[in-house]
Amino acid sequence: MSSSTSTTPGSLGSKLLRKGRDSVLGMDPQKIIKNFFGANSGITIVVLVLIMVFLLREGAGFLGTYHQELEVYRKAGLEFCDIADTPLKEQQLLTSALRRAKTTTDAALKTALTDAEDAFDTAIEPAAEILLELKTHATETKELATEHHTLEAGRQQLLEAAAGTSDAKHKADLLKEAELSKVDAPDYAERIATMLERRGELSQALTDYTTALETAAATLPEAVSDVKKAVPAHVATIRKATENLQKWSWEEPVSYFTAVRSFLFGSAWITNSSWHDIYGVVPLLVGSLLISLVALLLATPISISAAIYTNQFATDREKEIIKPVIEFIQAIPSVVLGFIGIAVVGDLIKGISQWELLSWVPGFPIQERLNIFNAGFLLAFMAVPTMFSLAEDALNNVPRAYAEASDALGATKLQTVFRVIVPAALSGILSAILLGLGRVVGETMVVLLVAGNRIAIPDFGDGVGVIFQPAHTLTGIIAQELGEVSRGSSHWQALFMVGILLFLISLAVNGCARAIAKRFEHSKA
């Protein structure tokens, strides 16, 4: 349709069709309208870019802040204390194992165990005392450093404001105020020297502890063979710690790479601690992945078989029931499913796990109502409609000729379906599964309510039973903690970093799904 079509002069149509007339800013109305709509669709791109921009704006500072915190961690000697603390924590685990064993009725064994526990505790005491003193000292240094940093930041702001103002008196006031708030950085060298003086003492105490421990362990009763077996490893840990104490130097610089590494590969997420906040996403990532895996394993067979059944075998009446019901699941808000998980599914799973009949299942009977399996089960339910409708589309798109050719060759219905139609739709089905995965990884409310919210890497020692442990997830941590942190703190920034990670994961999953689906389109053509 070209605008040069000759029309009767004077009609409304001709006015609107002629180019160059009624132009605004060199564009005729048609072009303006077109550009208006084009601009509106451009908003989708803009929003996607803005999401990244805002995530980066709030989260990008994380590296710097965390790097600085790590530097203080080292310079103030917190790291030094943590090295010495590792064997002490292990010792506590050993004694608590002894204490648990004390529930025995055997009186002689009980005395022996009490003696052993006492021996363990007395042996560690000198080292623990020294460490406690060091810890107090290190905390003080850290507080000084934090104070210095806060005041310094305030001073910089004052200076900036002074530079920006044109009022001479105001400027002088600001500069004066800035001068007043100037505080020297804590003298790390001097403060750390007091700590290092006691390094020998601490090492000696730990060595003494090792000797005492080995003596005590030799007389340990056979009943606690697991503790007995753990002792050599424990001794090795102490040796290693003593060595590390000797090697440790506060002057060694902390690289930015360390900050990145401890965020991406750190195995602990500890916040709001008076000691040292640690932001490592591995426990969250593992939680997210385990829950998604459970959800995927439950949802895939069911939704794919439902798709195959409705597409290939179901009568029209059955289709009329199955399709709307499964589509209806999409409308159930995730927070409602989360509530059902807390109120019903948790108790149900726990009740079932106590049946004698099922005691062979790994991880049964379960301890926690809210766990990975519970969350995975509900997420599987949420993923079913996505996978079902996409997989059904994929099956629908298989050319009829394939099925007809197969029928003509004398194949049974089942053979046609599983040997011809499903393989032909396989990439579509795969991309449906991936998109379902994307939905599961990004889901927030269900995991926040139902996953149990324990921030720790689940204990894989249980084998498959690991899925009955509580966990925390990437999405859950943001929803749970963001409301309570102050803006701009390292914790706030860390949560936005988690958001960036989630965004990238969802982009990657989506990208994969589309790439697979695209290959399918080509093969069809």
Place this chain on the structure above:
Amino acid sequence: MTPNPFAGDNTRTQRREAAARWMLRIGSYLVVVLTVAIFLFITIKGLPHAVKPGFLTELTSTLHVIETKTGEFIQTGPAEADTIKKQLGEAFVGEKTISYSGGGILGPIVGTALLVLVSVSVALFLGVCCAIYLSEYAKKGKFLEMVRLAILNLAGVPSVVFGLFGLGAFVLTAPVLTDAPADRAVFVIPLGFTNLSFQGWDTCVLSGGFTLAFVILPVIITASEQCLQAVPQGFRETSMALGATRWQTIWRSVLPFATPGILTSTILGIARAAGETAPIMFTAALAFKDKLPWQKDLPPLPADAGMLAQWEQSVQRFLGIFTESVQALPYHIYTLAAKIPQNEYSEQAQYGSVFVFLVLVASLAASSIWLRVHLRKKYKW
């Protein structure tokens, strides 16, 4: 007796076919049964609470449970609790309070409605415009490809990331007109009579509504585009052949036929927006609020205030609806589920709210499905 010649021979292959068919059938019906079971369970547990007088028309409050000497438990609101305690006198044994569990859920319902109103208005405008471009104007090229990619990826972004985006963009950075820009403003553009300050809208209906708008935008675009594409090409060609411009064609002979379908998809968008929790957690929702959005405290007007002052205050009151945080049903359910212990007293609020919410969202979804089927029959070309 002669065997039935049409009966299939009961061979192994046939048995295997039947078995496989049944396996698939069981898989499908498992989902159906589970869905129906959940719906029935919520209905049975929640319906009796939801029909109690006042549940839909009262504001949320703290539930007081007063134990009497005779072993009775009286459930009441904070206002009447003291009077009852006084009346009981000696017979008073103990009192338990359960937050958020008393009264009704009017506040959350109103809040959800406001959030949905804002988000759907924004998303519908942007979404339909985008769909019109994609279906009527766009030519194959870099820009179109990028838009399609953006829509697909936008649909995959986790809702909690949208929440972070909304927090950064609308709560903390969006521009406002103000005479006194806040310190945290990213930058301020002086306009002479006032300043355009990029300091954000704080947590309020507007921030939450805009955030939700972008969550449902991909849904609305995709659905609207399908509706526009479904209008037969002949309609456009006829219109063009009669000498109409492209815009006249769209306005007069494409949009009218696509509108019912677009509205259907909008209902689906509403259901989706009403059901999202994560995006409004940091941008709009409050756990507790004892006032409706329009019951805002404003300085009392002097007795001799003129019409203009009265009118000004009314406008302020109306605008205040959008600049305050509200309770919302999904967030209310989250609070009840996560922060309140499960017991017989919290059950009313928990199951009652869940039932109302589910029925609300389900009826929206169902009406959209029904409309789709109905309209498809009506608009057959």
